[in-house]
Amino acid sequence: MRKLNVMSLLHPDAHRVYQTEFLPDSRDYTVRSLLGKTSRGCADAGEVLATLASVDPSDHRAWFDAWVALGRRIAAVAAASAAAGHRVSAARAYLRAATYFATAVSAVDGLDGDESPLLPTFHEHRASWEGFVTTTAWPVERVDIPYEGSTMPGWFFRPDTAAGPRRTLVVVNGSDGSLSGLWAEAAEGALERGYNVLLFDGPGQQSMLFERDIPFRPDWGPVLTPVVDFLLARGDVDPDRLASYAISQGGYWLPQALTTEHRFAAAVADGGVVDVGRTWTSHIPHPVLAAYLKGDTAKFDREMNLGFSVPGGKAQRRNWNFRARPYGITGFAATLDQVRKYDLTAAAGHITTPLLVTDCEDEQFFPGQAAELAKLVPTAELITFTAQEGARFHCQPMARELTEQRVFDWLDEQLHP
Structure with a gap:
């Protein structure tokens, strides 16, 4: 059967795709994010575009299946390279495979059927990530961080094997990002600049959600304070040069933690967030939202369910469903009650840590909130990215090299010896 050429079908004016779109829905952002990860080896542009061109954009099952198939193909390449002793090739292929499986994990909610492939697909993603951890040349240690009678899984990377304390970066994930995504967004860039790097799964993130059913929480001091305690007990971490970087909705969690946790010497919110619930309510029709605001939650739930049942509501x-799952709440009104707790407006003024906040043109998830956060935090500095720089949309998905340069130049200046 002749494969559908999606790119030519959607964009006959192909040279303007940056200003228009790869796909006519949220998957356009997925494609941009994948292409942005290529400079760190977390994806390959040809593999991404060839996969995109092979899928009918209206077929969600085909979209999911295509990324699983690509992940498996590249994971097999990685395994063969590892078996033959080609560690560099293996590590790089495992990293790409992890990214492609993560793309499939994010597509699970688009599927019909009662049996979800979420957990098996996530396990394939995590197996590829662990394949990367096993074969990478960067020194790395798997760690367990104490957390409320249990632990959070983490990976502590070092830039080399030299002894002695050094500056260290704690990387905070967003609402649905993967470890391979964090590798591209901050981890390897920090290692190249001589930082230790800690990656970890927090509440509601990745394995903590999918395998343990531990949801998000609006207060992140109780999450990051154990992380800091864990790091400061190590001999290879300089307690005076500890920093943190957070991406996407992590731009809420990290500042929220900084209202009570003051041991970081500097922090970066790559996409500042003040009020998570505002994004949710802004997309609900006013007559429907009015029922919720009046306290008529039964009517609100009925109206929401009806709205999702009409053509186009699927x-x-x-x-x-995708956005609500990590909050661990069922019911439309109950979910909104929970989401509206994620609000920094009253507490942001308590932050004393130097904070860099990034803002971008055409921010689609938290519009205006980065600049708002910078105004609320006395120690904050705002940097803005533009479409002309190739840096439009949430967290500058196709301008990660530019983002890395500005973020780490600022961090280097804050953490100088």
Whole structure:
């Protein structure tokens, strides 16, 4: 059967795709994010575009299946390279495979059927990540960070094997990002600049959600304070040069933690967030939202369910389910009650840590909130990215080299010896 050429079908004016879109829905952002990860080896542009061109954009099952198939193909390449002793090739292939499986994990909510492939697909993603950890040339240690009678899984990377304390970066994930994504967004860039790097799964993130059913929480001091305690007990971490970087909705969690945790010497919110619930309510029709605001939660739930049942509502329901899962709440009104707790407005003024906040043109998830956060935090500095620089949309997905340069130049100046 002749494969559908999606790119030519959607974009006959192909040279303007940056200003228009790769796909006519949220998957356009997925493609941009994948392409942005290529400079760190977490994806390959040809593999991404060839996969995109092979899938009918209206077929969500085919979209999911395509990324699983690509992940498996590249994971097999990685395994063969490892077996033959080609560690560099193996590590790089495992890293790409992990990214492609992570893309499939994010697509699970678009599927029909009662049996979800979420956990098996996540396990394939994590197996590829562990393959990377096993074969990478960067010194790395798997760690367990104490957390409320249990632990959070982490990976402590070092830039080399030299002894002695050095500056260290704690990387905070967003609402649905993967470890391979964090590798591209901050981890390897920090290692190249001589930082130790800690990656970890926090509440509601990755293995903590999928394998342990531990949801998000609005207060992140109780999450990051054990992380800091864990790091400062190590002899290879300089307690005076400890920093943190957070991406996407992590731009809420990290500042929230900084309202009570003051031991970081500097922090970066790559996409500042003040009020998570504002994004949710802004997409609900005013007559429907009015029922919720009046306290008529039964009517609100009925109206929401009805709205998701009309033609075109299926995609919106998929998006709601995807976004709501990590909060661990069922019911439309109950979920909104929980989400609205994620609000920094009253507490942001308590932050004393030097904080860099990034803002971008055409921010689609938390519009205006980065600049708002910078105004609320006395120690904050705001940097803005533009479409002309190739840096439009949430967290500058196709301008990660530019983002890395500005973020780490600022961090280097804050953490100088």
